[in-house]
Amino acid sequence: MATKAADFLIYDAQAGVYRENPEQIxxxxxxxxxxKHVCLTILKDWRLYVMLVPMLLVFLFxxxxxxxxxxxxxxxxDEVKPVAEQYFSGFSxxxxxxxxxxxxxxxxxxxxxxxxxxxxxxxxxxxxIILALFFNEIRSNIVRSTCQVLTYLPKFMSTVVMTSLVTxxxxxxxxxxxxxxISQALEALGIISQDVAYKGLLNNPDFFRVIYxxxxxxxxxxxDSIVYFAAIIAISPTSYEAAQIDGAGxxxxxxxxxxxxxxxxxxxxxxxxxxxxxxxxxxKVLLLYNTNTYVTADVVSTFAQRKGIEGGQxxxxxxxxxxxxxxxxxxxxxxxxxxxxxxxxxxx
Amino acid sequence: MKRKxxxxxxxxxxxxYTFLCLFALACLYPFLxxxxxxxxxxHAVDYCEVVLFPKDIQFDAFAKMFNDNMFWNSYSNTLFLTxxxxxxxxxxxxxGAYALSKKRLLFRRAFNFFLVFTMLFxxxxxxxxxxxxxxxxxxxxxxxxxxxxxVVIAMGMAAMNIILLxxxxxxVPSEIEEAAIVDGATEFQVLRKVYIPMxxxxxATVTLxxxxxxxxxxxxxxxxxxxxxxxxxxxxxxxxxEQYTDxxxxxxxxxxxxxxxxxxxxxxxxxxxxLIIYPFIQKxxxxxxxxGGVKE
Numbered sequence: 150m151a152t153k154a155a156d157f158l159i160y161d162a163q164a165g166v167y168r169e170n171p172e173q174i175x176x177x178x179x180x181x182x183x184x185k186h187v188c189l190t191i192l193k194d195w196r197l198y199v200m201l202v203p204m205l206l207v208f209l210f211x212x213x214x215x216x217x218x219x220x221x222x223x224x225x226x227d228e229v230k231p232v233a234e235q236y237f238s239g240f241s242x243x244x245x246x247x248x249x250x251x252x253x254x255x256x257x258x259x260x261x262x263x264x265x266x267x268x269x270x271x272x273x274x275x276x277x278i279i280l281a282l283f284f285n286e287i288r289s290n291i292v293r294s295t296c297q298v299l300t301y302l303p304k305f306m307s308t309v310v311m312t313s314l315v316t317x318x319x320x321x322x323x324x325x326x327x328x329x330x331i332s333q334a335l336e337a338l339g340i341i342s343q344d345v346a347y348k349g350l351l352n353n354p355d356f357f358r359v360i361y362x363x364x365x366x367x368x369x370x371x372x373d374s375i376v377y378f379a380a381i382i383a384i385s386p387t388s389y390e391a392a393q394i395d396g397a398g399x400x401x402x403x404x405x406x407x408x409x410x411x412x413x414x415x416x417x418x419x420x421x422x423x424x425x426x427x428x429x430x431x432x433k434v435l436l437l438y439n440t441n442t443y444v445t446a447d448v449v450s451t452f453a454q455r456k457g458i459e460g461g462q463x464x465x466x467x468x469x470x471x472x473x474x475x476x477x478x479x480x481x482x483x484x485x486x487x488x489x490x491x492x493x494x495x496x497x
Numbered sequence: 498m499k500r501k502x503x504x505x506x507x508x509x510x511x512x513x514y515t516f517l518c519l520f521a522l523a524c525l526y527p528f529l530x531x532x533x534x535x536x537x538x539x540h541a542v543d544y545c546e547v548v549l550f551p552k553d554i555q556f557d558a559f560a561k562m563f564n565d566n567m568f569w570n571s572y573s574n575t576l577f578l579t580x581x582x583x584x585x586x587x588x589x590x591x592x593g594a595y596a597l598s599k600k601r602l603l604f605r606r607a608f609n610f611f612l613v614f615t616m617l618f619x620x621x622x623x624x625x626x627x628x629x630x631x632x633x634x635x636x637x638x639x640x641x642x643x644x645x646x647x648v649v650i651a652m653g654m655a656a657m658n659i660i661l662l663x664x665x666x667x668x669v670p671s672e673i674e675e676a677a678i679v680d681g682a683t684e685f686q687v688l689r690k691v692y693i694p695m696x697x698x699x700x701a702t703v704t705l706x707x708x709x710x711x712x713x714x715x716x717x718x719x720x721x722x723x724x725x726x727x728x729x730x731x732x733x734x735x736x737x738x739e740q741y742t743d744x745x746x747x748x749x750x751x752x753x754x755x756x757x758x759x760x761x762x763x764x765x766x767x768x769x770x771x772l773i774i775y776p777f778i779q780k781x782x783x784x785x786x787x788x789g790g791v792k793e
Contacts, residue, residue: 367524453622458626471621
């Protein structure tokens with residue numbers, strides 16, 4: 150901070166002399182006894198800081214302490230000793246994951262994680278935009294709000310209910326029963342063979358990604374379209390009028406008025422989505438996959454869950470997830486930086 | 498030229514109407530099917546003769562479920578978790594967000610970063626699992642043996658919701674707060690009488706998010722609640738699904754309703770309360786998304 154002479158001395162017009170600036174004396178004192186002043190400020194305003202305490206404790210205990218437990222992926226596991234006192238084992242778990250005995254499974258999981266989100270980006274991302282554009286076309290308020298309410302509905306279902314429905318709709322056949330209704334419909338349309346339908350689509354690794362994406366669109370597209378629809382509504386009617394006067398038809402209005410109007414929202418959403426490429430919800434995969442579909446369904450978090458929580462290889466599982474989450478964090482940060490540069494909106 | 502444009506416009510309109518109606522129906526159909534399948538006869542469900550309307554109507558699948566004590570147990574557990582979980586989360590989030598929204602708070606940026614970092618990086622499932630296990634031991638040592646309290650207190654706090662609240666509180670003009678303080682209000686009174694009433698709709702949105710995530714919570718409840726009497730509804734549904742879709746366990750099934758009907762009945766019962774309150778909370782739900790574009 151550049152200091153000027155006027156900071157130290159002020160002219161006292163009554164006495165006709167220069168005096169020391171009392172504010173600057175306080176400022177100097179704060180600089181000298183920083184922590185004393187911090188404590189005084191906190192004491193004076195203690196109610197505000199008391200309010201922070203529950204939040205800080207919750208996050209400290211259940212968000213930051215687990216990060217400390219991550220140390221376990223460098224240590225030899227020991228049931229009795231706390232993580233800090235366990236013996237250091239180097240990078241053996243990382244070696245094993247990247248090029249050792251667990252390499253095939255880990256790389257498969259990483260690849261599946263990436264592919265599931267990547268396909269989500271390709272198919273799941275444009276869907277809400279299309280929906281919002283179509284919603285905009287419907288002039289009748291009743292029809293539009295009915296459609297909107299219906300499409301938001303699946304978002305309210307829990308993952309368990311949603312996956313249970315999916316499981317039942319494409320379930321395998323048995324001696325005493327036929328297969329799920331969707332499998333039947335697909336078979337009737339000639340898309341899948343009877344044999345495939347009988348064995349159950351969820352037992353077939355070729356169908357896992359399709360089921361995952363379709364159920365994702367079914368669940369989320371309506372709800373995600375809210376953002377885009379809000380952006381479309383925010384476009385001023387005068388823009389349309391100006392375009393009409395210039396002779397623009399519906400398609401040109403779409404091209405030159407609506408799309409530029411929602412472009413910034415789309416860009417932000419896209420960048421966020423790219424940032425979250427390795428950050429996939431584990432619950433849905435966990436509830437939909439089974440031993441037959443590990444080839445295409447196993448993602449890093451389910452791999453960690455299977456190895457660590459069920460199989461007891463805690464260090465290995467932590468190491469796998471840590472690699473995934475560190476890359477994921479870097480992706481989010483860079484995506485956010487790009488978003489901040491590209492437009493003034495940023496997520497954090 | 499003009500005529501041609503009109504045609505393209507009409508085609509676009511037709512496409513959008515059909516597409517949206519189809520999509521809306523596709524969103525609705527699985528639920529309708531679930532209702533029909535829950536009340537149809539065994540043969541009709543097993544051989545997929547039910548397409549939309551129920552056949553050989555029976556209500557025994559519902560009756561079987563309603564007579565199941567575990568079902569009511571799990572329902573009351575879910576209500577318990579949702580109620581206390583939401584109250585606790587709101588308590589923590591509102592106080593924290595209020596303090597964070599104050600410009601005069603020392604180390605404000607550091608506290609914000611403390612919060613935001615948990616959105617960027619999570620330790621992962623296994624460290625969290627170990628952490629919850631350790632917490633469970635501590636809770637047991639203190640004398641809280643009911644695992645539901647562990648789920649209520651330790652889980653379900655989301656940094657995003659706190660940031661939504663903080664942004665809403667920041668939007669309250671500081672003059673109102675100053676006026677209240679001049680009138681002799683304390684910090685807590687300012688929060689209760691000025692901030693909370695002025696940010697009602699954001700608080701409603703955040704409450705909804707907390708409550709939904711509690712109602713829908715599955716994984717950690719299943720991992721952490723060891724006593725099966727304490728399981729919430731979602732865990733109950735999943736366990737029943739695993740049991741009823743296992744051909745070996747269902748080999749001796751001989752009832753007027755299919756074993757699938759029980760699952761469908763369960764699904765219907767878990768959705769109904771949400772459907773009842775859906776019209777009232779729908780607008781807050783939509784609001785939350787739009788408030789999502791946050792900034793520090």
